[in-house]
Amino acid sequence: MQRIYSLIAVMLIASLPTLAQHENHGGGGHETGNREAVGGGYIPRGGPPAAHNNIRRPVPQAQPQQSNDHASFRDHEGHPEAPHVHQNGEWVGHDWGRGDARFHLDHPWEHGHFEGGFGPRFVWRLGGGGPGRFWFGGYYFSVAAFDVGYCGDWLWDSDDIVIYDDSDHVGWYLAYNVRLGTYVHVTYMGR
Numbered sequence: 001m002q003r004i005y006s007l008i009a010v011m012l013i014a015s016l017p018t019l020a021q022h023e024n025h026g027g028g029g030h031e032t033g034n035r036e037a038v039g040g041g042y043i044p045r046g047g048p049p050a051a052h053n054n055i056r057r058p059v060p061q062a063q064p065q066q067s068n069d070h071a072s073f074r075d076h077e078g079h080p081e082a083p084h085v086h087q088n089g090e091w092v093g094h095d096w097g098r099g100d101a102r103f104h105l106d107h108p109w110e111h112g113h114f115e116g117g118f119g120p121r122f123v124w125r126l127g128g129g130g131p132g133r134f135w136f137g138g139y140y141f142s143v144a145a146f147d148v149g150y151c152g153d154w155l156w157d158s159d160d161i162v163i164y165d166d167s168d169h170v171g172w173y174l175a176y177n178v179r180l181g182t183y184v185h186v187t188y189m190g191r
Contacts, residue, residue, distance in 0.1 A: 036076050037087040039181025043120040047164030047174060048091035051098055082150035082182040098168045102146050108171025111190035114139060118163055126159050133189060140189035147184035
């Protein structure tokens with residue numbers, strides 16, 4: 001009988017971290033209130049809405065590793081200084097417009113189209129690599145040079161990501177990090 005009580009006690013103690021988590025708040029996110037919370041397991045239902053402008057901004061020359069001509073992505077205390085998604089579905093930082101020169105690709109879809117599945121039904125576990133080339137499920141991608149500075153805290157061998165189509169920028173996809181709530185532009189490199 002003592003063994004049964006000991007087993008129950010061990011199981012209860014082991015389950016405490018699970019009980020401490022809220023729905024869609026798996027840890028690692030940035031909290032500022034329910035509507036504006038970032039990351040922590042939240043997955044947006046869909047990608048960002050299409051931009052309704054044709055702003056053509058110059059490609060930044062000072063630091064090509066980041067889109068540093070954006071005023072700031074930190075829109076609330078505790079939010080990341082990177083493009084991110086609030087838990088109300090608002091995509092912060094996806095306002096560059098269709099005509100922005102940094103998104104021009106000489107050969108969009110050079111390696112074909114990603115057909116592994118988009119949106120919240122398809123959560124992929126990163127399998128390795130880094131911003132220059134990463135993979136999951138046999139698919140390979142590369143982070144845009146201008147977004148590399150926004151994924152320095154990604155765990156390239158274990159984070160869960162979701163891929164969204166970027167309807168504003170031909171040849172680009174958005175890789176959303178479920179743990180952090182941040183996203184970057186990526187190109188598909190093939191299988």
